[in-house]
Amino acid sequence: MSSGEPAGRAGERAAAASAPADAVRASVPGDRVDAAVDAAWRIEWPQLVAVLTRLLGDIGAAEDVAQDAHLAALEQWPRDGVPANPGAWLTTTAKRRAIDRIRRDGTLARKRPLLETEVLLETADEPEEVSDDLLRMFFTACHPVLPRASQVALTLRMVGGLTTEEIARAYVQPTATIVRRISRAKRTIQDAGIPYAVPEGPELTARLDAVLEVVYLVFNEGYAATAGDDWMRTELCFDALRLARILGGLMPTEPEVFGLAALLELQASRLRARHDPAGRLVLLHDQDRTRWDRLLIRRGFAALARAHTLARSRAEPPGPYALQAAIAAAHAMATTPDDTDWRRIAGLYAVLAARRPSPIVELNRAVAVAEVYGPTAGLELVDAVAGTGTIDGYHLLHAVRGDLLERLGRSAEARAEFVRAAELTENAAERAMLEARASGV
Incomplete structure (x- = not known):
């Protein structure tokens, strides 16, 4: 099954949870204790802050209390040893620190009995169910009152567990910019009185x-970086993939959750083949398909089957992410470029364009149509998109047009399109490839 967290993090937590309650705390050297604290903090951060946010009703306060627990671990684990269940230790310690905070803050006094009860009912060796809290955090971080850039940053921080430095590096922005963005987002949520809850009914959809x-945008930024020297940021892709898997575990009856998971699994399967040893990008047609990750492909197929089954149970057609995943699956099934079922892909893009029309979808459909009916047919669709003027600043519009013009022998026009595409992209690796195409026409 393709839902749930990746084996590394889920496995670590499962191993800890399976330890007996009276397990002897590990005795390890100081540097390894520090590493254990850092690993536990990284793994448990999203769940810990989600639980504390529910109890305190304030993301900022939850982060402060979680940080107190982190500092307590840095102080106590070198002395007492690493607990058998580090995550449960951090959670229990954080809740006790939250009680201390409530005692100091009379406005939170009404929460004290609830929090004290939760702490008394658990031990440091009992795993805690946090699925509902994580789901609430997802929907809070992606609340429509926040700008999309803030939703992305807050989701990566609060659910993905990335540091502000990691988010800044991924999006090639100053750390201070990301810090301000996340701070404003949390303040907006607090000031607007946004409930820390999962919506219901039509609002849920x-x-x-x-x-x-948001998860899709995070993956796309990793798959083809908007700017900078690197063609891809694979860590960002796998952060998005982990978020999609978590969502699958949290919302097991939502077809499009699995449609998105399938799409990301299948797209991620190509990551190793999308660059050569020198870091230069390799286009789909030229990729060594033996380097495609077969495990991710199998996971993608399983998630896609789950999406279709859930959609049929609701008597609904496949959603946009499931349709895109079906397109990715058609590529994954082709052992060579010549084996690609372009007719099926063109048909799927036509369905996608009808259900969720956009110039980007139409541009992708043009590529598939060109493979089935020839470059003239594809160019007609591209020119129709270009005629609207809606994505004239999108470099791939000009790159696709240049490719089709080159195939038609219209070299001068193709060269001009490749040059234009190179001017529009801010990614150095992509610009180098487009400039090479222009000089080679």
Whole structure:
């Protein structure tokens, strides 16, 4: 099954949870204790802050209390040893620190009995169910009151567990910019009185679209970086993939959750083949398909089957992410470029364009149509998109047009399009490839 967290993090937590309650704390050297604290903090951060946010009703306060627990671990684990269940230790310690905070803050006094009860009912060796809290955090971070850039940053920080430095590096922005963005987002949530809750009914569908789009945008930024020297940022892709898997575990009856998971699994399967040893990008047609990750492909197929089954149970057609995943699956099934079922891909893009029309979808459909009916047919569709003027600043519009013109022998026009595409992209690796195409026409 393709839902749930990746084996590394889920496995670590499962191993800890399976330890007996009276397990002897590990005795390890100081440097390894520090590493254990850092690993536990990284793994448990999203769940810990999600639980504390529910109890305190304030993301900022939850982060402060979680940080107190982190500092306590740095102080106590070198002395007492690493606990058998580090995550449960951090959670229990954080809740006790939250009680101390409530005692100091009379406005939070009404929460004290609830918090004290939760602490008394658990031990440091009992795992805690946090699925509902993580789901609430997803929907809070992706609330429509926040700009999309803030939703992305807050989701990566609060659910993905990335540091502000990691987010800044991924998006090639100053750390201070990301810090301000996240701080403003948390303040907006607090000032607007946004409930820390999962919406219901029609609002759930609307908000789920935003959650899925944020995860999709994170993956896309890793798959083809907007700017900078690197063609891809694979860590960002796998952060998005982990978020999609978590969503699958949290919302096991939502077809499009699995449609998105399938899409990301299948796209991620190509990551190793999308660059050569020198870091230069390799286009789909030229990739060594033996380097495609077969495990991710199998996971993608399983998630896609789950999406279709859930959609049929609701008597609904496949959603946009499931349709895109079906397109990715058609590529994954082709052992060579010549084996690609372009007719099926063109048909799927036509369905996608009808259900969720956009110039980007139409541009992708043009590529598939060109493979089935020839470059003239594809160019007609590209020119129709270009004629609207809606994405004239999108470099891939000009790159696709240049490719089709080159195939038609219209070299001078193709060269001009490649030059234009190179001017528009801010990614150095992509610019180098487009400039090479221009000089080679």
